[in-house]
Amino acid sequence: MAGLQPVRGTRDILPDERWRHRFIEETALGVAARYGYSEIATPIFEFSDVFKRTLGDTSDIVTKEMYTFTDKGGDEVTLRPEGTAGVARMLISGGLAQDLPLKYFYRGPMFRYERPQKGRFRQFHQTGVELLGVAEPLGDIEVIALGAEILEGLGILSKSTLELNTLGNAESRSAYREELIKYFNDFRAELSEDSQDRLERNPLRILDSKNKRDREIVANAPEFADSLDTESTEFFAAVTEGLDALSISYQLNSRLVRGLDYYCHTAFEFTTEGLGAQGTVLAGGRYDGLVEQMGGTATAGVGWAAGIERLAMLAQNVPGVERSIAIIPVVPELQNKAISLAHDLRSRGFTIELGYRGNMSRRLKRANKLNAKASIILGPDELERGAATVRNLDTGNQEEVSLETLADHLKQHN
């Protein structure tokens, strides 16, 4: 392990894993496309202000997890720790607000300076969707349904729980905040150090503390529902009714909160047991205040992000890679015959492997290791008859096939 090693928290993604990732991305993209979402890509780094302004000065992501540096031109830039901020920035800088509503899908690497752990890396990959310009509960419902359908496609939905909560509108939230501060102040000394800190910065976050004593105190804390005004209550009711109509089951969790100010109304997380401490697999919510906070005109937004590495650890039904057909020249003189046959078959859509060296035995051995489904044995004898031997590597059966009908034969038999 000495010498060269990847930077802590980063990893090489080898073919098997990349294949899984790709399946996940393609599944997500496919479902999103059917909902009318289009793929976009924003830069992997932005001016640091983009994240500082959107994520807030109080969040851990901004205060201690960002990869920030000054570039050669003296600009302070940051490797993106999440996807939504960049999309909001794009909406503003690209003048896209005229075309609302907009439906975007994205995927790509994110960076956070955290302590690596199971399902947690410093460079990791997310896929996500953002629905911009839809203030109606229908947007929340659509986005959740979209997420659920992707998880279903990956065979994960049945192993996960949709947790759902509302953070209400701004008025309700600040009213609740007051209630919480009032309540927790009486227990200030008993709260964990972290939660005492949270009481100043972000009292909502105390609600999802894992500290035992905190939890006891939280158990009797005021309920958000009691602070919600009529608008907020009705909005949430519409969301849950929509989910009911779609038979998407969920669990109300009044302790599910979001740290950031611009979040409002619906907050949701699909969680699972299979990932240790990192149980959240797809999470999001409504962020109507975000674009305005960044300096654009007020724009409703709702979306989610999912961790690809986490999905990859859980995905059940990843298909196998396509199996190839190996072309094996029996004698060196037939090398060129082999490469032109390979070229021809590849152009017809077949996946062809050419052993690069060795006698027939070696090449068959290699074909077997590559999990090829068949081999085409090109020998002088058959070639005189304008044919080649096709050997099925699963059954060991082989037959002579004329070169003219070779492609058809392969199509039929594989």
Place this chain on the structure above:
RNA sequence: GCGGGUGUAGCUCAGUUGGUUAGAGCACUAGAUUGUGGAUCUAGGGGUCGUGGGUUCAAAUCCCAUCACUCGCCCCA
């Protein structure tokens, strides 16, 4: 950033109270098989025992530090 566990071959691991040239299985390479793979047999390559320092006549083994991985806290996807 804080706590616990673990680092011996590409992988999974063994290595007895410190004691000669550090082992196995799998994998890899070659041969048995100059037109037939998966099985078997034979041979071979591959290790500064994570790294650095210390104790000792002698360290994979004991001590310290450090790095990495891992499980929690935290944070979240």
